[in-house]
Amino acid sequence: MSFYIAGTGSYVPEKVLTNDELAKMVDTSDEWITQRVGVKERRVCTTETTGDIACRAAERALQNAGVAPDELDLIIAATISADMASPSLGCIIERGIGASCMAFDVSAACSGFIFALDVAAGYFARGMVKTALVVGAERMSRLIDWNDRSTCVIFGDGAGAAILRAGDGYIDSTFTVRGGDDVIRIPNFAGTSPFYKVETPPPYIYMNGQETFKFAVNAIVSDVSRIMEKNNLTASDVSYIIPHQANSRIVELAQRRLGLPPELFYVNIERYGNTSAASIPIALDELNRSGRLSRGDKIILSAFGGGLANAACLIIW
Amino acid sequence: MVFEKIREMLAEKIDCEKETILPETKFTDVGIDSLDVTELVMNLEDEFGVEIGMDASIETVADLVAKIERKLEAKNAASGS
Secondary structure, rough: OEEEEEEEEEOOOOEEEHHHHHHHHHOHHHHHHHHHOOOOOEEEOOOOOOOHHHHHHHHHHHHHOOOOHHOEEEEEEEOOOOOOOOOOOOHHHHHHOOOOOOOEOOOOHHHHHHHHHHHHHHHOOOOOEEEEEEEEEEEHOOOOOOOOOHHOEEEEEEEEEEEEEEEOEEEEEEEEEEOOOOOOEOOOOOOOOOOOOOOOOOOOOOOOHHHHHHHHHHHHHHHHHHHHHHOOOOHOOOOEEEOOOOOOHHHHHHHHHHHHHHHHHHHHHHHOOOHHHHHHHHHEEEEEEEOOOOOOOEEEEEEOOOOOEEEEEEEEE | OOHHHHHHHHHHHHHHOHHHHOOOOEEHHHOOHHHHHHHHHHHHHHOOOOOOOOOOOEEEEHEEEEEEEEHHHHHHHOOOO
8 A cells, every 4th residue: 555646736936037037137138148057937935934835735635635635644845945944844834734643754865855755755654644735945046146147147946746646646756865965955954053063164056067977967867767767657658747946957958868748747847947846746737737637547756866866756647 | 989889979969070079169159058968978877888877067068078088988897808
């Protein structure tokens, strides 16, 4: 026994930040960003907290699934940009939506949503829960150096959520963690200790772009091929592959290396940028609400990010 | 061997005569951005069975040739051949 996805929801802040607006802040251009990253615009929080956007996505998922907050047995939030170190974002969501159940966070950067699904699967397998909420929510805008043109053009804010109910829709998963902080890191320290002798690094996101690109392409290629081979799937068996939306060129190169048709890959990065753990549930919600998913469809989710951690799973809608 | 392979791959990518690609050719001068260089490196990794760390030092064709040749020497030394 695992789960099936009974409903989805997403929410992005109202403020749209276009490439042209960014070009007024740092030395960049719409052409450069479009060609290098594939982003045309992203959303950024102006007054909303990570908790706010997470709760709105969760409420929409509950409504979509026809589930009341008091039916939830478990809430897992995947985030690296919660408003507070404690309590967890899961706890904020619990209070915000009026639920009363176990709640906690999973930290696996951009792969967080798939890690959270897998953790939830364990609770379903042990029969401990019947209904769960998994949310990926990020306010990346507060982790970015807005003077660094190499990173500030990539990211965006947003939240996506899924309601899971006991069932057999979570078929397979794969996880790989290389470890270390050399390629991607977000020091994001807060506070000082009079006893600490080591100089604190800049708090903002750091990425070795080329190394990240290589890691990301290899992650999608190895994870998707592993899932497809293990489950005897050909391209025609799969309805959608939803990759983490980090850079459209990562997806294009992975698609070519896999030899799969481009239309199999769902891409919406042009509208949201990289929303870290929120990117996959936002994409899933868009597919669901636009009527492009039918029960029984096989969908592969594939994520990669800081850690370095990559993950993929096969779900039956 | 490495230089010839890079020439071939690059010529195909930017659709030019491979003879026009020289060791001192800068990637940015022929319209190859950092992600294209990374893709080229990934293809070369597959071709030669080595792993190449990405850093900002790969500016010219010669830089890339040197990086791969160093890796190949280390690989051959390790395998005793």
